[in-house]
Amino acid sequence: MGRFKLVAALVLVALLVGGGFYAWWASDLRWRPKEITRNQTEIAKLVESAGWVSPGRTGPKLYMIGFRSCPDCIRFKEEQFPALHAANVDTRVIEIARADVNGLEKSSAPERATVAQLWLTRSWGLFERWSSVPPDAWTAPGVPPADGDAARTAVVEAGRTLVKDLQPLLKQNGVNFAYPTLIWWTADGKMMACACEKRETYRFVRRDLGVES
DSSP, X not given: OHHHHHHHHHHHHHHHHXXXXXXXXXXXXXXXXXXXXXXXXXXXXXXXXXXXXOOOOSSOEEEEEEOTTOHHHHHHHHHHHHHHXXXXXXXXXXXXXXXXXXXXXXXXXXXXXHHHHHHHHOOHHHHHHHHTSOGXXXXXXXXXXXXXXHXXXXXXXXXXXXXXXXXXXXXXXXXXXXXXXXXXXXXXXXXXXXXXXXXXXXXXXXXXXXXXX
């Protein structure tokens, strides 16, 4: 009987510990960004040389890779950019026109034109105008077309190549590329990244960048 009670007690303790760890993992650990400890130089060069646009803040740099109609990208920009900008974070947005998949077009002509223009001019004003219009309603007024223009088409392809190059480098650090993927540095110089598709990841980004909740 005593042996049975001991075994039952040990099982109960194991269940409690396991349940507590699962709760911690579900509410905290699973959402934490990954520290980039491998391929740091390569990753930094890729995002720094990309056609990012920013509001020109002088504080910490936050690179965000996304595409215009990505719902999770739109949510992050709407919910987090105001506080990030107020904290002087330089949000460097890298917009991509996704490649076709199995013959299905994943980007529109206005989108490709605007992505090329953003990469070439780094115009935050153009990015804001684009963001203020529903993706399907955007006609890229005043923006030169990329289709039929070899140079601008090459710029669009450069964005797609950026994603292809980043994916294996980030994966080696435990980050599975998705939209939006965020890359930043903490105050003590650690390089961090996450595929921040869920709101649960936001608090860690804000913490690392010194932004109040």
